[in-house]
Amino acid sequence: MENGKKTPVRMCVVCRGRFPQKNLYRMQCKNFSLIPFEGKGRSFYICDKCKNSKKVFSVVAYLCKISKEKAKEEIKNFPFFNLH
Ligand SMILES: [Zn+2]
Numbered sequence: 001m002e003n004g005k006k007t008p009v010r011m012c013v014v015c016r017g018r019f020p021q022k023n024l025y026r027m028q029c030k031n032f033s034l035i036p037f038e039g040k041g042r043s044f045y046i047c048d049k050c051k052n053s054k055k056v057f058s059v060v061a062y063l064c065k066i067s068k069e070k071a072k073e074e075i076k077n078f079p080f081f082n083l084h
Contacts, residue, residue, distance in 0.1 A: 014050035014059045025051060025080055029064035034074035051080055 008021040024045035026037040037043040044063060050056050061071035 010045045012047035012050055013044045013063065014046055014053060014056050017047060019045075019047050021045070023048065027078065029060075029066075032064055032066050032070070034060060034064060034071075034078050036079065051075070 009018050010021045010024055011018050012024060024047055026043050026045050027034055028037050028041055028043040029035070030038070030041070046056060056075060057068050057071045060066075060075060061068045064071065064074070066074070
């Protein structure tokens, strides 16, 4: 077994696939809004493929305790380009 540098791997909450952390979007819910991870509190990861999937709405709705409609809005307004 090699003990060298390992790329941190995290799980996408939508598809449960495992990806290098740098390829995932890290976000969190705050006051029923979706925001980029601030460095503290609970966060979760979403992969590039899932951010455009329909399944992401129900997962985010569940995680943020908001309606699916609101989750759609939140994801639409989420600054994905700002992450990584
Ligand atoms: Zn995914």
